[in-house]
Amino acid sequence: MVKILKYIFIVLVLAVTxxxxxxxxxxxxxxxxxxxxxxxxxxxxxxxxxxxxxxxVPVDAELxxxxxxxxxxNLEIDHPGLRYIVFGWGGRAFYTQTPTWAxxxxxxxxxxxxxDQSVMHVALAGDIPLSEPSVMPVDLSAAGxxxxxxxxxxxxxxxxxxxxPLIGQSYGADDAFFEAEGAFNVLVGCNIWxxxxxxxxxxxxxxxxxxxxxxxxxxxxxxxxxVFSGRPFRVGGLG
Numbered sequence: 001m002v003k004i005l006k007y008i009f010i011v012l013v014l015a016v017t018x019x020x021x022x023x024x025x026x027x028x029x030x031x032x033x034x035x036x037x038x039x040x041x042x043x044x045x046x047x048x049x050x051x052x053x054x055x056x057v058p059v060d061a062e063l064x065x066x067x068x069x070x071x072x073x074n075l076e077i078d079h080p081g082l083r084y085i086v087f088g089w090g091g092r093a094f095y096t097q098t099p100t101w102a103x104x105x106x107x108x109x110x111x112x113x114x115x116d117q118s119v120m121h122v123a124l125a126g127d128i129p130l131s132e133p134s135v136m137p138v139d140l141s142a143a144g145x146x147x148x149x150x151x152x153x154x155x156x157x158x159x160x161x162x163x164x165p166l167i168g169q170s171y172g173a174d175d176a177f178f179e180a181e182g183a184f185n186v187l188v189g190c191n192i193w194x195x196x197x198x199x200x201x202x203x204x205x206x207x208x209x210x211x212x213x214x215x216x217x218x219x220x221x222x223x224x225x226x227v228f229s230g231r232p233f234r235v236g237g238l239g
Contacts, residue, residue, distance in 0.1 A: 027195070029202045031147060042145035044201075045128060046136040046194065046219070047086065048212035053194040054088040054121075055152070056128060066149060069156075070122055073165035073176030079124065081238045086123040087152050089193035091116035091184035092177075099171040118184045119166065120156055123175040126238050136216055139227055144202035151200040155193070157181050174238055191215050203227065 045056035057063060059082050067085060070077050077085070088095075093111035096119060097103065130137055140148065156163045157179040164179040182188075187210065195205040195215055206218030220228065 027199065027205050027207045029199045029204055031144075031200070031202060041142045042140045044138055044140060044145070044148070045084070045130075046138055046198070046216065047128075048134040048136070048216060051190075051212065052088065052090065053191050053212045053215060054086045054123070055148075055194060055197055056084040056086045056125060057149070057152075058084055063149075066153065067122075069163045070176065072163065073122065073170075073178060074167070075122065075124060075174070075176050076238075077124065079238050081126045082124055083127050084125040086125055087155075088121045088123075088190060089118060089155055089180055089182075089184075090121065090190040092119045093117075095119055095121060095190075096166065096169045096177055112184070112189075113186050116184045118180040118182050120178045120180040121175065122178065124238055125174075136219070136228060138198070138201075138203065138219070140201045140203070144200075148197050148201035151197050155181055186210070 043058065047054045047056055059077075063085065064077055067077065070085070076082075091108075091112045093116050094108040097105060097108045128135060158164075159179070166177040166179065170176050182193075184190075189210055191209055191212055191214070195209050195218075198219070199205055203219065204222035206214060206222065209215035209218050
């Protein structure tokens with residue numbers, strides 16, 4: 001029994017050490033901006049729940065024009081109360097079939113531990129309180145913001161030259177799913193996608209951040225404090 005406990009302890013120490021290194025070892029931005037945080041001109045939000053992160057992008061005319069195809073998913077992006085469009089990437093089985101923890105089923109969970117088709121989830125939101133503990137404002141340069149939007153757009157699959165909405169698979173009236181690029185598994189999941197999007201924007205992350213708290217911890221560790229304007233929310237609709 002003592003020997004078994006010893007092995008368990010060693011495994012736990014190695015696991016904790018490995019996770020710590022994944023956060024501590026930096027993964028540099030795809031492109032580094034020369035501008036200082038004080039010169040940052042665009043603010044986005046990283047939204048977290050216990051297992052998932054999204055990127056909330058403030059709405060303006062340019063964003064609505066860029067993502068006009070969201071109307072194909074029955075999203076009312078011209079709603080006067082719209083303040084943010086929220087983007088997330090994930091596995092099709094788990095993501096589309098688990099709107100709440102009460103909807104958790106064994107097969108979608110099993111699918112997430114193997115390989116699943118990926119989807120983009122898009123939600124419309126009104127005002128998001130920046131004081132919420134699961135909201136992390138991040139200030140980007142104009143160039144970094146543009147690269148991040150390019151990354152998000154490229155995440156939507158276009159098998160016949162246009163985006164493919166999954167009609168009838170939304171959680172409600174203010175969200176929609178679309179076919180996405182890439183395959184999902186537990187090692188390359190939603191939070192890895194968020195980290196990759198932020199690196200495109202010039203933000204450094206940890207080497208491997210499969211959970212939200214690992215990602216947000218690494219963001220604070222590998223970036224100047226001026227990049228962040230508040231503390232690191234389930235997204236509400238338009239009301």
